[in-house]
Amino acid sequence: MTRYRHFRPRTRLTTLLAQLSVLGTLAGAALAGASPAAAGQRAVDISPGVTYRDYDLAAAHGTTHVHLLTVDLSDPHVRVDLLYPGAVAARATVSRMAASAGAVAGVNGDFFDISEAQHPGVEVTGAPVGPAVAGGRALKAAVPRGQRFGPALPASGSTEDVLGVGTDGVARLDRLSLTGTVRTAADGSLPLRGLNQYALPEGSVGAYTADWGGVSRRRAVCGTDTERGAPCGTDTYEVTVRGGRVVSAADSPGSGTVADGATVLVGREAGAQWLRKLAVGEQVTVEQRLVAKTAGVSYRFAVGGAVLRRGGKAVPGLDDSVSTVRTALGVADGGRRLLLLALDGGAAYRSGLTVAEVGAELGRLGAGDVVGVDGGGSTTLVARGAGGASVSVRNHPSGGGERAVANGVGVFAVGG
Structure with a gap:
């Protein structure tokens, strides 16, 4: 082993005993049971x-x-x-x-939002890139490809790619896409393009639930579909829906935990303009789910x-x-x-x-x-x-x- 090359053992037996002694020490090291290099074949x-x-x-x-x-x-x-x-x-x-x-x-x-050096003052979310399913419940959808942290994807890759275990107990590769709608009686409907994501597609509306946590939602409107480090958008809007009705609105994404049963809708560019039409008290229906590319499969676990x-x-x-x-x-x-x-x-x-x-x-x-x-x-x-x-x-x-x-x-x- 190269770690011993600075020593000049007197005999091969002395060298072997020294190696065994060091390996024995490593095997009992305090680093959470980390195994010595030459061990563990069984x-x-x-x-x-x-x-x-x-x-x-x-x-x-x-x-x-x-x-x-x-x-x-x-x-x-x-x-x-x-x-x-x-x-x-x-x-x-x-x-x-x-x-x-x-x-x-x-x-x-999964890879995750680990740094916002290009967006001064914007809180790092720590949120993962791809879809996530825990206990059969969809926690989040995928960010746009250009907003991904981590090494470049192969040409055939997608931020929607997951490894999951279905309700049938079988593990497989798949893609999980968000399907959702924001619907009102007065203004019609708009496709939902995000669920608990650190980055939303340009011109879209995304939903944030209690699963998101208390971190600021400001990062959601930063960057573009092709450039993670692009400036944060200035045309933004946010509404909170509870009990099927708009209960509050704001000109920029906020922070703080979303109440159980409530949904915060964050819009940027065209999405923000659509949300501005909604009045406090107006009835709103928000629907979202992750859909597998493999027909007929539902997942109890998935990671991007x-x-x-x-x-x-x-x-x-x-x-x-x-x-x-x-x-x-x-x-x-x-x-x-x-x-x-x-x-x-x-x-x-x-x-x-x-x-x-x-x-x-x-x-x-x-x-x-x-x-x-x-x-x-x-x-x-x-x-x-x-x-x-x-x-x-x-x-x-x-x-x-x-x-x-x-x-x-x-x-x-x-x-x-």
């Missing part, structure tokens, strides 16, 4: 239907270290659901979200990400030059097996993998479909130890500690 049962292992992987830019959760979705004693901090516009560490929800394992999820592999083949145009720490999700065995992969961010392995390499590795492990989610300092994998009651971080986060993230994929034990 799968360890976390709970029925859930196993964990870690291993070294030689890659183009050096050796990396892989942490892998395998989830058997056909096992009635396991389920998968979204981890999130209780609001769309909020962040928390994966270990905190997993512990709060009672998950036995999990990884970080970038599709890297589909139908057993790599997506064209994947980058094979930039290598870093990454997290990815794979679907195997016709949707009955889920693979959750997170790379180690320790100094010895920080070279990581390219997007193409991570897709290929999950393909080697049997995944026909692969989605890349947030990486770098966000990459985190947590799991309970054998017989343990709480989760711990199994990889070394590249920032030296866990980063607060928007959401994650949680694995849960069901029944006894």
Whole structure:
């Protein structure tokens, strides 16, 4: 191991003993059970239907270290659901979200709004890019492609792409599109173009519910459909609907928690002009739902990400030059097996993998479909130890500690 090259051992036996001693120390390190580089080839049962292992992987830019959760979705004693901090516009560490929800394992999820340096004075929302479904309930829809945070998408990609588990218990890749309407008796109807999103399409109206949280909605009218850093719009309007009627209005998006049962409608450009027609007391109907591209499928869990592999083949145009720490999700065995992969961010392995390499590795492990989610300092994998009651971080986060993230994929034990 390269960490010993500055020492001159007297004999090969002395060197071996020194290595074993250091590895033994690392195995008991306080960093949430992070495993030593050369260990972990054997799968360890976390709970029925859930196993964990870690291993070294030689890659183009050096050796990396892989942490892998395998989830058997056909096992009635396991389920998968979204981890999130209780609001769309909020962040928390994966270990905190997993512990709060009672998950036995999990990884970080979608890319998210992490910086607003180009919009001085605008609050960072921390909200994820793509659609999100938790417990069968739609939390949010996707931002416009040009407003996405994270590496560039392949030409065939969309911010509406998700990995989800349907009510049939099968995992699959899909796209979730928002279908919705704002309707009044006097002014007709307008398509709803947003649901709890940090960015709305130009000229549109979006809905914000109690799921959004208390963060300012100002970010929703910043940027354009093609440029995230474009200035914030000045032609804006906001109305609050409760009990089917307009109860208040304002010239700019506000902040504060939306009351249960209420909906705040935020408009920009043409959408703002339409909302200005509404009077306090006027009756308004707001309808919204996420619709799957796969006909007849509804989801109890879904998280956004970038599709890297589909139908057993790599997506064209994947980058094979930039290598870093990454997290990815794979679907195997016709949707009955889920693979959750997170790379180690320790100094010895920080070279990581390219997007193409991570897709290929999950393909080697049997995944026909692969989605890349947030990486770098966000990459985190947590799991309970054998017989343990709480989760711990199994990889070394590249920032030296866990980063607060928007959401994650949680694995849960069901029944006894």
